[in-house]
Amino acid sequence: MDIPRIFNISESAHRIHDPISPEKLAILGAVLRLKSGARVLDLGSGSGEMLCTWALDHGVTGIGVDMSPLFTEQAKLRAVELGVADQVRFIHDDAAGSISDFLLLPELVASFGRLGCDVVEMVLADQDDWDRYEAAKWLTMRRWLEANPGDEFSKEVRAKLTSEPGRYTAYTREYLGWGIFALMPR
Numbered sequence: 394m395d396i397p398r399i400f401n402i403s404e405s406a407h408r409i410h411d412p413i414s415p416e417k418l419a420i421l422g423a424v425l426r427l428k429s430g431a432r433v434l435d436l437g438s439g440s441g442e443m444l445c446t447w448a449l450d451h452g453v454t455g456i457g458v459d460m461s462p463l464f465t466e467q468a469k470l471r472a473v474e475l476g477v478a479d480q481v482r483f484i485h486d487d488a489a490g491s492i493s494d495f496l497l498l499p500e501l502v503a504s505f506g507r508l509g510c511d512v513v514e515m516v517l518a519d520q521d522d523w524d525r526y527e528a529a530k531w532l533t534m535r536r537w538l539e540a541n542p543g544d545e546f547s548k549e550v551r552a553k554l555t556s557e558p559g560r561y562t563a564y565t566r567e568y569l570g571w572g573i574f575a576l577m578p579r
Contacts, residue, residue, distance in 0.1 A: 394487055396461045398546060399553055402537050403530040408471075410439030410464060412518040412526035412571045418443050419450070421516045425575055427451035434458075436488035441468025441481065443573075448477035455481050458488040498570060510576040518571035527561045 395401070404410050409418065422443075427433075429452030435444045438457025445468070447453045459465050468483040496504060498517075505512050518526075534554040538547055 394460050394485075395463075399549060401461060401463045402546075402550060403534050403553070405463065405537075406533045407526070407529060408440055408442045409526075410437075411573075412522040413516060413573055414522050414525065415442070415446075417516045417518075417522070418446065418573075421514060421573060421575065422447045422451055425514050427453050430454065438464075438468060438483060438488075440464045441471045441483055444468075444481050444483075445471045445475050445477055448472070448480040449475045453480070457481065457483045458486050459483070460485070460487045460489075498572070501572075502574075505574065505576055508576075509579050511579055512574055513577050514575040516573050520566060523566055523569075523571070527557070527565070531557060 409415065427447060431451070431453045433444060433447060433453050433455035435441075435455060435457040438444055438459045439461070441457050441464075444453075444455050444457045448455070457465075457468055459468070462485050465483050465485040469478070472478040472481050472483070502512055502515075531554060534550050534557075538550055538554065541547060544550075
């Protein structure tokens, strides 16, 4: 199991694989008043930045689950780099189970209650977060193309790089949101 190759290429230089800034991850950790030894489950953990920095800054322990073997390996390396490998563990697996429809924010928050969880905190992406996340992909794809001119996948990467800035500014930037929600079972 893996995510499509285009994501492994376009997000390979990302530390955070969603449109949330490092500052917002730090704010979320602070407002949650995380205590040393608290356990965290990070579903869709990407390269482990949230879990690793919270282990470093707050002393939490936890497990991160992501379906990209590349990002799972990057998360393990990040844990070693920050000296928190004994506090966190990263697993390559599908954290979502079956794919569901996207929900509007009020419906999404209500769905957590139906799962038996309280929403105890959240941080939401703004347009600047989206801009940093998306534009970083374009530079990464361009550098990948320069480094891999003979790769059979280069036509797909070139097509994506050519279309993405226009698609993003026309459709994604104004119309999609992103958030990280802290849940606790009731």
